[in-house]
Amino acid sequence: MIKQITNSLYDQFIADFELRSILSNASESLALHALRKEAFKQFKQLGFPNTKVEDWKYINLSPFLKDDFLTAAEDETIVINKDIIDSAKIKKLGAYHIVMVNGRYQAGLSDTIPGDEVFVSPLAAAMDRPAFEAHFGKNVALDKNHFAALNTALFRDGLFIEIKARIIVEKPIHVIHIISSANTLFLQPRNLFVIGAGADGIIVESFITVNHPEKNAKVFVNDVSEIIVNERARLQHFCIQTGAEHTSYVHHTEVVQRQSSAYNNYKASFPGTALLRNNLNVSLNGENVESHLYGLYLVAGRQIVDNHTTVDHLKPNCHSNELYKGVMKDEGVAIFNGKILVRKDAQKTNAFQKNNNLMLSKKAVVDSKPQLEIFADDVKCSHGSTIGQFDEDALFYLKARGIGEEKAKALLIHAFAFDVTGKIPITALQTYINHLIEEGLN
Amino acid sequence: MLSIKNLRASVEGKEILKGVNLEVKAGGIHAIMGPNGSGKSTLASVLAGNPNFEVTSGEVWLDGKNLLEMAAEDRAREGVFLAFQYPVEIPGVSNINFLRTAMNEIRTYRNLPAMEAKEFLKMVKEKQKLVEFDAALTNRSLNEGFSGGEKKRNEIFQLAMLDPKLAILDETDSGLDIDALRIVSNGVNKLRSDKNAFIIITHYQRLLDYIVPDFVHVLYNGQIAKTGGKELALELEEKGYDWLKEAAKEQELA
Numbered sequence: 001m002i003k004q005i006t007n008s009l010y011d012q013f014i015a016d017f018e019l020r021s022i023l024s025n026a027s028e029s030l031a032l033h034a035l036r037k038e039a040f041k042q043f044k045q046l047g048f049p050n051t052k053v054e055d056w057k058y059i060n061l062s063p064f065l066k067d068d069f070l071t072a073a074e075d076e077t078i079v080i081n082k083d084i085i086d087s088a089k090i091k092k093l094g095a096y097h098i099v100m101v102n103g104r105y106q107a108g109l110s111d112t113i114p115g116d117e118v119f120v121s122p123l124a125a126a127m128d129r130p131a132f133e134a135h136f137g138k139n140v141a142l143d144k145n146h147f148a149a150l151n152t153a154l155f156r157d158g159l160f161i162e163i164k165a166r167i168i169v170e171k172p173i174h175v176i177h178i179i180s181s182a183n184t185l186f187l188q189p190r191n192l193f194v195i196g197a198g199a200d201g202i203i204v205e206s207f208i209t210v211n212h213p214e215k216n217a218k219v220f221v222n223d224v225s226e227i228i229v230n231e232r233a234r235l236q237h238f239c240i241q242t243g244a245e246h247t248s249y250v251h252h253t254e255v256v257q258r259q260s261s262a263y264n265n266y267k268a269s270f271p272g273t274a275l276l277r278n279n280l281n282v283s284l285n286g287e288n289v290e291s292h293l294y295g296l297y298l299v300a301g302r303q304i305v306d307n308h309t310t311v312d313h314l315k316p317n318c319h320s321n322e323l324y325k326g327v328m329k330d331e332g333v334a335i336f337n338g339k340i341l342v343r344k345d346a347q348k349t350n351a352f353q354k355n356n357n358l359m360l361s362k363k364a365v366v367d368s369k370p371q372l373e374i375f376a377d378d379v380k381c382s383h384g385s386t387i388g389q390f391d392e393d394a395l396f397y398l399k400a401r402g403i404g405e406e407k408a409k410a411l412l413i414h415a416f417a418f419d420v421t422g423k424i425p426i427t428a429l430q431t432y433i434n435h436l437i438e439e440g441l442n
Numbered sequence: 443m444l445s446i447k448n449l450r451a452s453v454e455g456k457e458i459l460k461g462v463n464l465e466v467k468a469g470g471i472h473a474i475m476g477p478n479g480s481g482k483s484t485l486a487s488v489l490a491g492n493p494n495f496e497v498t499s500g501e502v503w504l505d506g507k508n509l510l511e512m513a514a515e516d517r518a519r520e521g522v523f524l525a526f527q528y529p530v531e532i533p534g535v536s537n538i539n540f541l542r543t544a545m546n547e548i549r550t551y552r553n554l555p556a557m558e559a560k561e562f563l564k565m566v567k568e569k570q571k572l573v574e575f576d577a578a579l580t581n582r583s584l585n586e587g588f589s590g591g592e593k594k595r596n597e598i599f600q601l602a603m604l605d606p607k608l609a610i611l612d613e614t615d616s617g618l619d620i621d622a623l624r625i626v627s628n629g630v631n632k633l634r635s636d637k638n639a640f641i642i643i644t645h646y647q648r649l650l651d652y653i654v655p656d657f658v659h660v661l662y663n664g665q666i667a668k669t670g671g672k673e674l675a676l677e678l679e680e681k682g683y684d685w686l687k688e689a690a691k692e693q694e695l696a
Contacts, residue, residue, distance in 0.1 A: 391530075392493075392494075393530050394530050394532050396492055396493065396514060397526065397529070397530040397532070398532075398535075398540070398544075399491070399513070399514040399515040399518070400490050400491070400492075400514050400515075400517075400518055400523075400524050400526075401518055401540070401541075401544040401600065401604065402515055402518035402519045402544050402545075402547045402548040402551070402604070403515060403540075403543055403544050403547050404515045404547060405513070405515065407543060407547065408515075411532075411535050411539075411540070411543065412532070412535070414534065414535070415532055415533060415534025415535045415583075416534065417534070418533070418534030419533075419534065422534070
């Protein structure tokens, strides 16, 4: 029965695509058209994943896909105003703000970045740019990623950011992704960030839900972001995920790094959103590449937070380090699946991975699965995974100094998270995330 | 101030304290000595409210309040301080934040306003000087990277900051070299007053050369087998504990 429900959404997308082909979009290139067709073919074959698919075996998606979604809705009236944006800003970050509502760029609510060194626009308006043509859709494996294939076939718009070569952007670019809808929506935003050779930037993405004045309908977001970090470039990329229970996300982030580049991904997920699936794939495609992946998830209620990461070492002399820490409340469910792939050519690789979980509740569940696949012979790799409870000795030490149970636990949770939060190099962001941890605990 | 009556306690079903009686008055310094496994550290843990120990019978009163009915944090707020034998390292909790939290929790309990940051830092400076503890505390995690001696000195510094009624020093001298021992002892001597009291648990007489006790108690097999003045410590140093064991056996037989 459930299968049939999922099938109806599947059928709906098949029909959407056929309709779209008839009304073919003149502004899109032949290459993009061919890509969409190929992606559609893959999705048609793959369908939505069930728990028999290895990468999805811990999540039953049926309850999340059974609603009557509008998949090709016309734009709703936007109810977001300046006050809402102000409250979504991060204090003392001093950033440029880019506002996306239900996956669409909002020029009227976004800052304009002066000069032409940083280019920000809706994706649909960037399709004639060389960076788009050079990189778009080149890196996502459509035959393995059900949702990314669907997104590629049917995305309408999203965000394009390009930082030109050798440009150092001191101010962070803060992208505020807002979901607010009275209609049951299935959204498929598509983003492309290109960091030019030798450039240096900070992109902060925060995901929030804003109450719709009429009612809050369910929204499922299937987004794909491609990120290209060119030779000698550096990108610090933060994703701060909050939201309400009527929202679900499948994020796919595909990062490609060229020679001597550095990419840091900081992911912080907080209670609210019913389902958060984060696929993060990083290809270290050049020598002397450095990648750091830090994750923090605080899971509460009956929330599901699933982090699937792949770190793919393709070339020699690269360094990757991954640390994900989880704090589990209530009946929360978390999945960590971290894969490190060291290809035959990738000699002298250093690759480390760690996942630690702190259980605050007997009913919370964590599935932690580190995977190492090594084909080179001169490498240093390690991985580890722990699931534990409060350190009773530490708790007693704090209490013996007059600190009450709740406060002592809060201190220990902050301390547990500090391995990740302490790595955040921007004080304003560190403060903001610590505040969200505090909120998430209450 | 403190009154322990026929206290019995066990850990994992094994009885360790088998009827301890002890009276401590304000201004007093009591040393508790005894062979390994006699229950000295258990007594300290039980008084501080460590949940790993189960009190099976007896009473403990602190200035008319029933200590055994209180959670560990409330005992601390009432003025009980345990200087740990093995202070815990807590990475990610800063020394300063920890102390300030502790201080304010205790003040709230006593209906006092929270301390201003400036006032607090001034006090930290003063007390660090008083107990000759010059380790950098800001931006450092609690006890992390501290040597054994520094950890013990941090305990005495915390003692100075929190100014308890009753301080229990659980083998604070173990692992200290002679200089550290002198510094720790000086700290304690500066902090003692006619309003507070100390229970000093130690294996060795040498600490008592620096901190002169009013009473020395020998804990043996879960009971206080002998009580005397400071000269008892010297006697123990000379003769060891075997003569006590003999005496205890004879008592049992009699």
